[in-house]
Amino acid sequence: MDRIARALAPVAAAAALLAGCGGSSAPTPMGGSSSATSKGTVNVFAAASLQEAFATLGKQFEAAHPGTRIVFNFGPSSGLAQQITQGSPADVFASASTKNMDQVVTAGDSAQPTPFVKNVMEIAVPSANPAGVTSLNDLTRKNVKVALCQPQVPCGAAAAALFQNAGLAVQPVTQEVDVKSVLSKVTLGEVDAGVVYVTDVRAAGDKVKGIEIPTDVNASTTYPIATLTKAPNKATAQAFTDYVLSVDGGKVLTAAGFQKP
Numbered sequence: 001m002d003r004i005a006r007a008l009a010p011v012a013a014a015a016a017l018l019a020g021c022g023g024s025s026a027p028t029p030m031g032g033s034s035s036a037t038s039k040g041t042v043n044v045f046a047a048a049s050l051q052e053a054f055a056t057l058g059k060q061f062e063a064a065h066p067g068t069r070i071v072f073n074f075g076p077s078s079g080l081a082q083q084i085t086q087g088s089p090a091d092v093f094a095s096a097s098t099k100n101m102d103q104v105v106t107a108g109d110s111a112q113p114t115p116f117v118k119n120v121m122e123i124a125v126p127s128a129n130p131a132g133v134t135s136l137n138d139l140t141r142k143n144v145k146v147a148l149c150q151p152q153v154p155c156g157a158a159a160a161a162l163f164q165n166a167g168l169a170v171q172p173v174t175q176e177v178d179v180k181s182v183l184s185k186v187t188l189g190e191v192d193a194g195v196v197y198v199t200d201v202r203a204a205g206d207k208v209k210g211i212e213i214p215t216d217v218n219a220s221t222t223y224p225i226a227t228l229t230k231a232p233n234k235a236t237a238q239a240f241t242d243y244v245l246s247v248d249g250g251k252v253l254t255a256a257g258f259q260k261p
Contacts, residue, residue, distance in 0.1 A: 039065070039066075039067035039068055039236060040067070040068065040069070040233045040236055041068075041069045041070075041071055041233060042068065042069070042070050042071065042091045042092060042233055042236050042237050042240050043071050043073065043089060043090050043091045043092070043232075043233075044058070044070060044071065044072050044073070044090075044091065044092040044093075044094065044240065045073045045075075045080040045083065045084060045088075045090045045092065045093045045094070046072060046073070046074055046080075046092075046093075046094040047074070047075075047076070047077045047080070047094060047095055047096035047154065047178075047223065048074045048075055048076060048096075048178040048179055048180045049096055049119060049155070049178075049179050049180070049197050049199055049200060050074070050094055050096075050223070051072075051074045051180065051203075052199075052203045052256055053199070053252055053253050053255075053256040053258065054072060054074075054094070054244075055072070056252050056256075057243065057244060057249055057252055057253075058070035058072065060243075060248070060252070061239075061240055061243050064243075065236070065239070068236055070240060073090070074180075075177075075178055076149075076150075076152075076153040076154075076177055076178040077095040077096045077097055077100040077101075077153065077154050078100050078152045078153055078154075079177070080093065080095070080100070081093070081095065081100040081101070081103045081104050082103075084104050084107075084109050084228065085103060085104060085107040085109060089232055090228055090231070091227065091228060091231040091232060091233050091234070091236075091237035091240075092225065092226070092227055092228065092231070092237050092240060092241055093109075093110060093113075093225070093226055093228055094116075094223060094224075094225040094244070095113075095154075095223060095224055095225075096119070096154035096155070096221055096223055097154035097157065097221050097222070097223075098113075098115070098222055098224055099154075099157075100154065101113045101224045101226065104226070104228070105226075108229065109228050109229055109230060110226040110227075110228055110229060111226070111229055112226060113224035113225065113226035114224060114225055114226065114241075114245060115222050115223065115224050115261040116223055116224070116225050116244060116245055116249075116250075116253070116261065117222075117223045117253050117258035117259065117260070117261060118220050118221070118222050118223070118258065118259045118260065118261045119197045119198060119199055119220060119221055119223065119257075119258055119259070120197070120198050120213075120218050120219070120220045120259070121155075121158050121159060121162055121195055121196070121197060121198070121213055121218055121219055121220070122195075122196060122197065122198045122200075122201050122210050122211065122212060122213060123136070123139070123193055123194070123195060123196075123210065123211035123212075123213060124182075124183060124186045124193065124194045124195075124196050124200065124201050124204065124208045124209070124210060124211075125186065125192060125193045125194075125208060125209050125211060126186060126187070126189050126192070126208060126209070127206055127207060127208060127209050129209055130189075130192065131143070131144050131145075131192035131193065133192060133193045133211060134211065135211070136162075136163075136166050136168060136213060136214075136217070137168065138193070139168070139170045139193055139195075140168055140169065140170055144192045144193060145173045145190075145191040145192045145193075146170055146171070146172045146173060146191060146192065146193050146194065146195070147172060147173065147174050147175075147176060147182045147185040147186065147190075147191040147193070147194040147195075148170070148172040148174075148175050148176070148182065148194070148195055149175065149176055149177075149178060149179055149181075149182055149195075150175045150176065150177060151175070153177065153178060153179075154221050155178070155179040155182070155195070155196065155197060155221075156175065157221075158219040158220065158221050159195040159219070161219035162195075162213060162217055162218055162219040165216075165217040165218070165219065166217040173191060174191065179196050179197055179200055180200070182194040182195070182196050183196050183200050183204060183208070186204075186208055187204060187207045187208055193211075197257075198210070198257045199256050199257040199258055201257075202256065202257040203256070203257075220259075222261045223258075223261070225241055225244055225245070226241070227241045
């Protein structure tokens with residue numbers, strides 16, 4: 001009997017080992033889905049004005065989903081939309097205007113974008129405000145150097161709308177590729193004022209001074225977000241999009257100065 005027990009012992013040990021290995025291979029739930037659907041790199045194409053808020057959201061998402069890596073491509077929404085429709089590998093698109101998102105939808109690269117925030121315009125001046133700018137009207141003075149976004153960029157279109165609302169003709173000394181470039185001109189003192197988003201003034205801190213624009217003439221833009229139809233990492237991309245749209249995501253965006261759409 002002892003000889004039989006000794007003969008069967010290795011077999012029993014091997015069976016136990018296999019059973020243990022089999023149990024460890026089961027997927028572990030993570031955020032309502034298996035870990036396999038929440039890993040890998042997600043390429044997010046996002047409007048330049050989302051840079052600070054999305055950087056925070058990306059870090060939070062990576063911390064909650066070990067094995068993920070969020071890679072951002074920030075820039076003008078018009079240029080990002082063009083890159084996507086020309087085949088650049090992207091998983092998520094967050095645009096600063098519905099117009100640029102519509103271009104992506106029309107090309108078949110997105111099907112169901114969701115509006116998630118709204119942004120309004122504000123005047124940014126250097127902290128010392130050497131030109132003494134205090135209102136929109138001051139931007140029409142010949143001795144005031146003004147920076148705007150290019151007209152095809154959402155921040156440029158919004159600036160044009162508010163000038164039309166106010167009945168003002170403003171001649172910029174430069175038109176920049178995106179809102180961060182306008183802000184840079186202001187912080188470096190290369191211009192006396194720039195028309196940017198409220199969120200950009202907040203992100204710049206004491207480097208600039210913000211001058212509010214009256215609500216009856218101010219312009220706003222709505223931001224849609226979508227997981228792209230040809231996303232290389234669609235499952236994790238959708239998880240990131242869902243996080244941006246979540247209550248926790250909304251808190252980060254609101255803290256940055258964005259408003260509900």
